[in-house]
Amino acid sequence: MLKIYGHFLSMPANKVRLCARYLGLPHDYIHIDMQSGEHLKPEYLEINVAGRVPAIEDGGFTLSQSDAICKYLCALSGPSRFYPADIKEQAEINQWIDFSSQHILQAVGRIFFNRVVAEMLDEKPDATSVKTGENMLSRDLPLLEAQLKDRDYITGDHITLADTSLIAALEPSEMCGVDLAPYPSIVKWRERIMGREFYQRVHKRFGAEMSA
Ligand SMILES: N[C@@H](CCC(=O)N[C@@H](CS)C(=O)NCC(=O)O)C(=O)O
Structure with missing residues (x-):
């Protein structure tokens, strides 16, 4: 059975989970407790030498890096309109x-880390990094908004791996104060995807596990 290793606050890990759920690939999900350092234990380093989530294990084959994993899962599942x-x-x-990983996730990640995660790790938040993240988003969110203005999904009228990747990159928005209200097409697109069954099988709300 395919195994997916992740953490509920990890955007790249949730990207992989959303992709696997969309494709309907049977798998076991294994939570790696990074607060207690489980990602740095020898058992996990055998799966991902970099000590990061996500990673997968498929019949002895291991892989890390969320985008590489998602593309592998799509290949496992076979060609489809999704990929x-x-x-x-x-x-x-x-x-x-690439736009999602290099720009949106990097920007939201900076803001999310410094406004939410740093405190959990007893680290000092870096206001300059937050500002850089905000500047990155003020350049890139308008591009995403323009792309979604006349489309239900990023590349057209059906969902693809681009949508699940971008949704994962924007998931912590509410939790870390990224205001999407100025981008009505992005807001509607998020609602369209977050209401779907595959999404809700991963989680109804990002970070809900924290209050469980
Ligand atoms: N580029 C990687 C990023 C993976 C990553 O940085 N994961 C973080 C959690 S979001 C992690 O495991 N950090 C633990 C550490 O750096 O020690 C991917 O897309 O999978």
Whole structure:
């Protein structure tokens, strides 16, 4: 059985979980308790030498890096409209996946880490890093808003790996004070996806486990 290792506050790990759930791939989800240092224990380092989540294990094969994992899961599942074989369609989805990982996730990650996670780890928040994250978002969210203005999903009328990747990158918005209200098409697109069954099987709300 495919195993996915993650943590409920990890955006890259949730990206992988959303992809696996969308594809309907049977798997076991294993929570790695990073606060107690489980990600640095020898058992976990055998799965991911970098000591980070997410990672997967599939019949002795191990893989890390969320985007590589998602593409592997899509390959396991076979070509579909979610991640098509057509090279131009696939390249366009990859373009948005890179945009998501390199720009949106990096920016939200800075804000989320300093406003929420730092305190949990007894680390001093870095206001300059938050400002950099906000500046990055003020450049990139308008691009996403423009892309979604006339489309239900990032590349057209159906959901793809670009959507689940971007949704994961924006998940902590409410928790860390990233205001999406100025971006009505992004707000509607998020609601469209977060209401779907595959999403709700991962979680109804990012971070809900903290108050459970
Ligand atoms: N580029 C990686 C990022 C993975 C990553 O940085 N994971 C964080 C949690 S969000 C982690 O495990 N951090 C633990 C550490 O750095 O010690 C991916 O996309 O999978």
